[in-house]
Amino acid sequence: MHIREALPDDAEAACSVMRRSIAELCHADHRNDPAILARWMGNKTPQNFRTWIEQLNNSLLVAAEGDVVLGVGSVTDAGRIGLNYVSPDARFQGVSRALLHALEWRGAQRGNSKITLESTKTARRFYLSNGYTEIGKPIEAFGTTSFPMSKIL
Numbered sequence: 001m002h003i004r005e006a007l008p009d010d011a012e013a014a015c016s017v018m019r020r021s022i023a024e025l026c027h028a029d030h031r032n033d034p035a036i037l038a039r040w041m042g043n044k045t046p047q048n049f050r051t052w053i054e055q056l057n058n059s060l061l062v063a064a065e066g067d068v069v070l071g072v073g074s075v076t077d078a079g080r081i082g083l084n085y086v087s088p089d090a091r092f093q094g095v096s097r098a099l100l101h102a103l104e105w106r107g108a109q110r111g112n113s114k115i116t117l118e119s120t121k122t123a124r125r126f127y128l129s130n131g132y133t134e135i136g137k138p139i140e141a142f143g144t145t146s147f148p149m150s151k152i153l
């Protein structure tokens with residue numbers, strides 16, 4: 001597996017990974033509520049993905065094995081991680097951890113000493129075990145609860 005910049009040709013596969021990751025792995029968050037799923041997955045479209053690639057203040061990375069996209073992550077130049085999704089086919093094989101390290105590294109390269117994110121319920125344990133601490137109260141996003149966290153690099 002390697003981690004690289006996302007390319008426009010990744011758009012279909014990457015959106016499929018994100019949508020499957022939400023639908024199949026994040027039950028604790030969406031509880032199979034169709035309205036929550038629709039809101040959460042609604043912006044994960046190939047068209048939006050290509051727009052995100054072009055954003056100058058945002059890095060969009062994919063984890064891939066050969067031609068197969070296994071994970072998708074993003075971090076802004078201000079050090080905020082916006083996406084970190086693994087394919088259900090590659091769960092618990094180190095994909096999210098490798099992506100997280102790459103996103104943190106990118107954030108550091110952009111001059112940040114701190115990384116921030118909002119964790120799902122599903123990923124909370126993952127981030128805590130990767131050195132993140134909770135900051136502030138949980139917030140609502142897409143009808144789910146998310147947990148603001150940060151890590152000093």
Ligand SMILES: CC(C)(COP(=O)(O)OP(=O)(O)OC[C@H]1O[C@@H](n2cnc3c(N)ncnc32)[C@H](O)[C@@H]1OP(=O)(O)O)[C@@H](O)C(=O)NCCC(=O)NCCS
Pocket residue numbers: 021022025026083084085086090091092093094095096097098117118119120122123125126127129
């Ligand atoms: C939980 C999740 C983030 C782990 O990522 P992964 O790529 O599958 O797994 P990795 O091998 O990179 O990380 C393994 C770590 O996940 C955590 N983990 C293990 N089992 C877990 C479980 N049942 N539930 C939650 N976290 C678990 C542990 O911290 C584990 O580390 P450890 O083996 O040292 O204890 C991922 O499986 C997942 O559910 N992603 C859904 C999308 C999501 O919520 N993304 C975050 C958006 S903010």
